[in-house]
Amino acid sequence: MHIRNFSIIAHIDHGKSTLADRLLQITHAVSDREARAQLLDSMDLERERGITIKASAVTVYHEYKGERYELNFIDTPGHVDFHYEVSRALTACDGAILVVDSTQGVQAQTVANAYLAVDNSLELLPVLNKTDLPGSMPDDVAMEIEQVLGLPAEDCMRCSAKTGEGILELLDALCVRFPPPRDSVINETRCLIFDAIYDDYRGIIVFIRVFDGTLRVGDRMRMMSSGRTWNVTELGRYTPKATKVGELNTGEVGYLIASIKTLDDVRIGDTVTLDAHPAAEALPGYQEPLRMVFCEFYPSSSGEKGAEFETLREAIHKLHLNDASFTFEPHHSEALGFGFRCGFLGMLHMQIVQERLEREGGVDVVQTPPTVPYEILLRDDKVLLINNPADLPDMSHVAEIREPIVRIEIICPNESIGDVMKLCDSRRGMYKSQKFLSDTRQILDYEVPLAEIIYDFYDKLKSITRGYGTMDWELIGYRSDRLVKLQILVNGQTVEALSVICHRDTAEQRGRRLLIKLRRQIERHQFEIPLQAAIGGKVIARETIKAVRKNVTAKCYGGDVTRKRKLLEKQKEGKKRMKMVGNVQISQEAFMTVLESGEE
Numbered sequence: 378m379h380i381r382n383f384s385i386i387a388h389i390d391h392g393k394s395t396l397a398d399r400l401l402q403i404t405h406a407v408s409d410r411e412a413r414a415q416l417l418d419s420m421d422l423e424r425e426r427g428i429t430i431k432a433s434a435v436t437v438y439h440e441y442k443g444e445r446y447e448l449n450f451i452d453t454p455g456h457v458d459f460h461y462e463v464s465r466a467l468t469a470c471d472g473a474i475l476v477v478d479s480t481q482g483v484q485a486q487t488v489a490n491a492y493l494a495v496d497n498s499l500e501l502l503p504v505l506n507k508t509d510l511p512g513s514m515p516d517d518v519a520m521e522i523e524q525v526l527g528l529p530a531e532d533c534m535r536c537s538a539k540t541g542e543g544i545l546e547l548l549d550a551l552c553v554r555f556p557p558p559r560d561s562v563i564n565e566t567r568c569l570i571f572d573a574i575y576d577d578y579r580g581i582i583v584f585i586r587v588f589d590g591t592l593r594v595g596d597r598m599r600m601m602s603s604g605r606t607w608n609v610t611e612l613g614r615y616t617p618k619a620t621k622v623g624e625l626n627t628g629e630v631g632y633l634i635a636s637i638k639t640l641d642d643v644r645i646g647d648t649v650t651l652d653a654h655p656a657a658e659a660l661p662g663y664q665e666p667l668r669m670v671f672c673e674f675y676p677s678s679s680g681e682k683g684a685e686f687e688t689l690r691e692a693i694h695k696l697h698l699n700d701a702s703f704t705f706e707p708h709h710s711e712a713l714g715f716g717f718r719c720g721f722l723g724m725l726h727m728q729i730v731q732e733r734l735e736r737e738g739g740v741d742v743v744q745t746p747p748t749v750p751y752e753i754l755l756r757d758d759k760v761l762l763i764n765n766p767a768d769l770p771d772m773s774h775v776a777e778i779r780e781p782i783v784r785i786e787i788i789c790p791n792e793s794i795g796d797v798m799k800l801c802d803s804r805r806g807m808y809k810s811q812k813f814l815s816d817t818r819q820i821l822d823y824e825v826p827l828a829e830i831i832y833d834f835y836d837k838l839k840s841i842t843r844g845y846g847t848m849d850w851e852l853i854g855y856r857s858d859r860l861v862k863l864q865i866l867v868n869g870q871t872v873e874a875l876s877v878i879c880h881r882d883t884a885e886q887r888g889r890r891l892l893i894k895l896r897r898q899i900e901r902h903q904f905e906i907p908l909q910a911a912i913g914g915k916v917i918a919r920e921t922i923k924a925v926r927k928n929v930t931a932k933c934y935g936g937d938v939t940r941k942r943k944l945l946e947k948q949k950e951g952k953k954r955m956k957m958v959g960n961v962q963i964s965q966e967a968f969m970t971v972l973e974s975g976e977e
Contacts, residue, residue, distance in 0.1 A: 379444060379445070380446070380447045380449070380558055381448050381552060382471050382558060382586065382630055383450050383471065383473060383502075383551060384450065384451045384467055385452050385474045386467075386473050386493075386494065387486075387490065388485065388486040388490075391476050391487070391506060392478060392506040394452055395538040395539060396536075399538045400548070401617060403544050403545060403548065404448070404548070406438075406616055434451045434466075434469075434630055435452075435615050436615060437450070437616065439552065441552040447629070448548075451469070451470065464493060465571045466571065468497060471499060471500065472499050472554070472556065473490075473501055474504055475487065475502065475504065475528075477506065477518055477533075478507050479507050479514060479515045479518050480507055482514070482517070482518045483526070483788070483814065485847040485849035501526075501528060502551060503532065503534070504534045504535075505533050505534065505535045506537065508537050509540050509542060515533075516530075517815060521814060534547050558627065558629075559628075560627065561589040562589060563656060565650060565651065565654050566587070566589060566591060567590065568648065568649040568650075569588060569649075570584070570645055570646065571585070571586060573643050573645060580636050581643050582633075583637070585630070587630075587631075589627060589656070590627065591627070592624060593609070593612070593623060594611065594612050594624070595608065597652040598635060599649070599650050600642065600644070600649060601647060601650055601655070602644055609633055612631055613632055614629075643698060647659075648660045668703065668722060668750075669749060669827055670724060670727055670748075671750065671764040672718075672721075672747045673710065673716050673718045673719070673744070674689065674717050674719055674731070674734070675716030675717075675743045675744075676688065676741065676742065686716070688739070688740045689734070689738070692738020692739070693717055693738070700733075702726070703722070705720075721747075724747065724831055748765065749780070749781055749831060750762055751763055752855040753777075753779075754776045754779065755770065755775060755776060756774055757774075766878045769876075772862070777857040778857065778858075779858075780826050780828060780856065781852055781854075782825070782854055783824070783852050784809070785806075785823050785824075785849070786820060786849050786850070787823070788818060788821075788846065788848075789818065789847075790817055791819060793843075793845070794821070800838065800841060801825060804830060804834060805825065806825040807823060807825070808822075808823060809822040809823060809824060828878075859880060859882070860880060860881070861879065861913075862876060862877075862912070863884050863911075865891060865895070865911075866907075866908070866909040867895070884910075884917060888910025888918040889920075891910065892909075893920060896922055901923060902922070902924065903925055905921060906921070907921055908920045908921065
């Protein structure tokens with residue numbers, strides 16, 4: 378039997394999942410009765426948002442020229458925040474179907490995914506999808522692919538995943554154009570772990586690609602990174618239902634179950650070998666993804682604090698096995714108690730993790746605003762990497778603060794070029810280049826500080842381009858600028874959780890906005906409360922919460938004015954003493970209202 382391992386990659390909404398559905402139907406992996414839209418998107422969240430979050434590996438069979446082919450394909454996410462899922466999937470493949478919407482043309486993530494496949498030495502098969510739609514421009518889009526990606530326009534397959542037109546030809550083409558898996562290069566068994574999911578009843582289900590040798594049920598396997606060993610109790614493939622097999626041979630993709638209960642025992646990218654005849658060298662794993670957005674998760678105060686924290690800890694541990702691209706570490710805040718500081722690949726990734734924690738983990742989560750990592754150059758030439766403004770050392774020891782700079786590639790219509798340039802310039806962007814993609818669209822390259830684009834940049838881009846603009850970004854390094862730490866003081870006391878690192882030119886404006894929000898949220902006390910925004914020892918903005926006053930002169934019905942003045946002076950002295958010893962209570966609800974709205 379011939380084997381072909383390939384992945385389906387594309388920009389978001391270009392029809393990957395629909396194409397995967399059609400491949401399953403054409404190869405009779407699912408019956409017409411079982412078929413449904415987005416069959417491989419098993420999460421409710423994926424169906425609600427209409428996006429793929431988790432890559433899905435499926436095995437189907439196809440006959441071509443009288444010979445049977447085993448096709449192992451992986452439907453991958455299309456959003457830039459899930460590129461780690463795509464990179465892991467491509468490592469387990471020998472080819473990639475690059476799907477391009479023939480009504481929209483090449484988009485930013487199309488280019489990024491194509492380069493990712495080329496970096497993994499995969500054979501690319503460009504496919505023009507949605508050719509049945511009235512607005513389809515297959516010839517123009519094929520020329521765009523040739524111009525931008527260098528893939529010959531005549532090699533582009535044309536199909537409609539919705540109607541099934543051209544799918545059989547596509548199956549035949551991938552049997553011919555994709556290479557078979559390489560043969561074993563060593564005698565020992567080596568399998569690469571490219572994904573894993575947690576099952577409450579069977580433990581951890583590990584997805585593997587066998588690169589060398591054979592793995593059988595009953596074998597004693599070893600994880601090469603930890604040295605831990607287990608007995609393989611089940612092997613199988615998803616077709617798309619779990620189908621047990623006795624062994625997995627070189628080039629095959631499947632799952633293994635070995636009664637692994639501890640979440641920390643499985644590492645994505647690790648190599649599985651046999652305990653009796655272990656391989657000397659592990660397979661190359663994955664490049665660790667860069668976490669570029671950080672925030673803190675705390676359990677809500679609705680339940681018992683200790684129990685809520687433990688529930689959150691267990692939910693994060695389980696989710697981390699299914700999504701190894703985010704990091705977490707315990708963190709304590711005076712205002713919010715015990716929680717976790719987590720790192721994500723982007724803003725959508727952060728939102729998805731929070732929703733999955735609440736749905737799958739059954740825990741209510743409160744979240745602080747996102748921040749980005751900064752490099753701190755100290756006066757003794759040491760360099761620190763911090764992802765929380767509260768960790769910034771004393772400024773007397775700091776030589777400079779460096780912020781992460783990303784190169785963003787924006788594809789937009791010609792008529793929106795001016796507005797897009799204005800948007801980038803307003804976010805401290807540095808113009809690099811401009812290229813014509815076609816008669817109607819252009820590619821803009823800018824270098825922009827990451828902190829300027831994580832909040833609402835993408836939304837504004839979509840708005841000014843009427844939905845036609847797309848972007849992709851990558852980190853290019855850290856660069857110093859006039860960055861300062863903006864501190865918020867309540868009654869003279871610094872509230873570290875509200876501190877932010879920002880550009881000096883916008884510090885006063887951001888500080889004033891935050892103080893106005895804080896003034897509305899903190900309840901009035903018996904004494905006057907000053908709210909201040911400061912840079913170092915210099916106060917740059919101030920708001921005041923007036924004291925709750927009792928009308929002490931109400932009992933004075935007559936007499937000299939000095940009687941009233943005496944009572945007012947007495948009250949003033951009492952307020953002054955109270956302010957010196959008084960403590961301002963900021964409720965968690967008020968605190969979160971300020972944090973959740975960010976600085977906007």
